[in-house]
Each structure stands twice: as structure tokens, then as C-alpha cells.
Amino acid sequence: LELAKEAAARSIELIFPTDRVGVIAFDDAASWVVPMTELNDPDYVASAIGTIQSGGGTDILAGIQAMAKVLPDDPAKVKHVILLTDGQTAYPEDCSKLGMEMAAAGITISTVAVGADADGQLLHDIAAAAQGRFYPVADPATIPEVFIKEAQVVRRSMIVEETFSPQIVYLLSEILTGVSTALPPLDGYVLT
Numbered sequence: 001l002e003l004a005k006e007a008a009a010r011s012i013e014l015i016f017p018t019d020r021v022g023v024i025a026f027d028d029a030a031s032w033v034v035p036m037t038e039l040n041d042p043d044y045v046a047s048a049i050g051t052i053q054s055g056g057g058t059d060i061l062a063g064i065q066a067m068a069k070v071l072p073d074d075p076a077k078v079k080h081v082i083l084l085t086d087g088q089t090a091y092p093e094d095c096s097k098l099g100m101e102m103a104a105a106g107i108t109i110s111t112v113a114v115g116a117d118a119d120g121q122l123l124h125d126i127a128a129a130a131q132g133r134f135y136p137v138a139d140p141a142t143i144p145e146v147f148i149k150e151a152q153v154v155r156r157s158m159i160v161e162e163t164f165s166p167q168i169v170y171l172l173s174e175i176l177t178g179v180s181t182a183l184p185p186l187d188g189y190v191l192t
Contacts, residue, residue: 001054003140004084004114007147009046011082014151015039020076023048026063027055036074058087064098064109064126072105079107080154082147083126086115092122099130108132112146161188 008023015021022036023045034048063083071079081102089095099109109130111123114137127134133153135146166183168176 001052003143005049005052007084007144008049010144011147011151012039012042012045012049014148015042017042020074021045022067022070023052024063024066025052026059026066028057028059028062030059030062030066032066032070036070036076058085058089060085060087060089060122060126061091061095061098064095064102067107068098068102071102071107078154079105080132080150081107081109081130082112082150083109083123084112084114084143084147085123086113086118088117088119088122092119092125095122096125096129099126103129103131110150111135112137112143114140114143159188159190163187164189 012021017038017040019039020036021034021039022032023034024030025033033052034045039045060083063085067081071081102109107130109126110132111127112135113120113123118136120134120136123136124134126132133150137143137146163185165185168179168181168183
């Protein structure tokens with residue numbers, strides 16, 4: 001838990017003040033430790049994360065449901081969740097189903113499975129359903145790296161400057177009539 005709290009606090013440092021952040025803690029119930037807000041006071045958010053205590057049980061579904069009630073109406077342009085857990089849940093099918101519903105609403109979920117007893121298959125399925133990434137963590141000391149990586153992925157530039165060769169997949173426009181399938185390489189693109 002201490003490493004998870006450190007990871008969350010360190011990832012806050014990578015978020016811009018105009019970005020929005022929220023933190024949910026869950027054991028046998030879920031509660032907002034930091035309600036969704038603009039990150040204009042990172043010290044407050046880090047301090048609030050530090051107050052999270054370990055409790056009994058692991059109700060992953062309660063945590064996802066708490067997110068699902070708030071995030072669809074949140075004004076953030078990019079809505080991404082990092083779900084970290086060392087346990088299992090009584091309703092695995094409902095978690096994956098809700099993950100798909102969140103992805104349909106434009107909300108992605110990446111999952112971090114911590115510990116040998118974590119249900120890696122369930123967390124993989126949730127991440128896949130919610131169009132996120134799955135991280136099985138054998139060494140809890142690497143949790144901060146995962147959070148930082150996720151924060152960087154979400155905050156990355158929409159301009160990618162790298163050489164690639166475009167490929168025609170569908171001829172949807174007459175403008176491509178007569179264009180060879182061997183197109184010249186380009187030096188960048190804009191993510192959409």
C-alpha cells in the first residue's frame with residue numbers, strides 16, 4: 001500500500017495544473033479520497049493519497065462503479081483510470097462488462113496486478129475491455145514506474161515525429177484512384 005501511495009503521488013507530479021484528477025480507495029466499499037478536480041493543488045492531492053489506509057476485502061467492482069458514476073459527466077477531454085489492486089472480486093464478469101461500457105463512453109482503464117494472489121486474468125480482461133494496458137507487477141517496488149509510465153502515455157503529445165510508411169487500407173475516396181500502393185515514407189503524423 002505504501003508503494004502504491006508513493007506511485008500515485010509521484011504520478012501527480014507529471015500532470016499539468018489544468019488537468020483533472022480523482023482518487024478512489026476501495027476495500028469492501030469504495031470512497032472518493034480526492035473527488036474529481038483540477039490539479040491546482042498537487043500537495044493537497046498527495047497529502048490526501050497519504051491518508052489511505054488498508055482495510056478488509058477487495059471489491060474491485062465497487063471502485064469501478066464509483067468511477068462510472070462520475071467520469072462520464074466529467075469535463076476532462078482525456079479520461080483514463082489506473083486501477084491498482086492486490087486482490088480479487090466477487091463479480092468478475094460485471095467488472096469486464098462495466099469496463100466495456102466505460103470504453104464506449106470514452107474512458108480507458110489500465111490495470112496493475114500486485115502480488116501473487118492477484119487475479120491477473122481478470123485484470124487483463126478489464127484492461128482489454130476498457131482499451132487500456134495490463135501490468136502484472138511481481139516486484140511492488142516497480143509500482144511507481146508503472147504509474148509514471150501511464151501518466152506519460154496519457155500526457156504525450158498528439159504529434160508523433162517518426163518515419164513510417166503509410167498504407168492504403170480502403171479506397172474510400174476517388175482522390176486515391178491511380179495512387180500506387182507503394183507510398184513514400186513520411187516523417188510524422190497526428191494521433192486521433
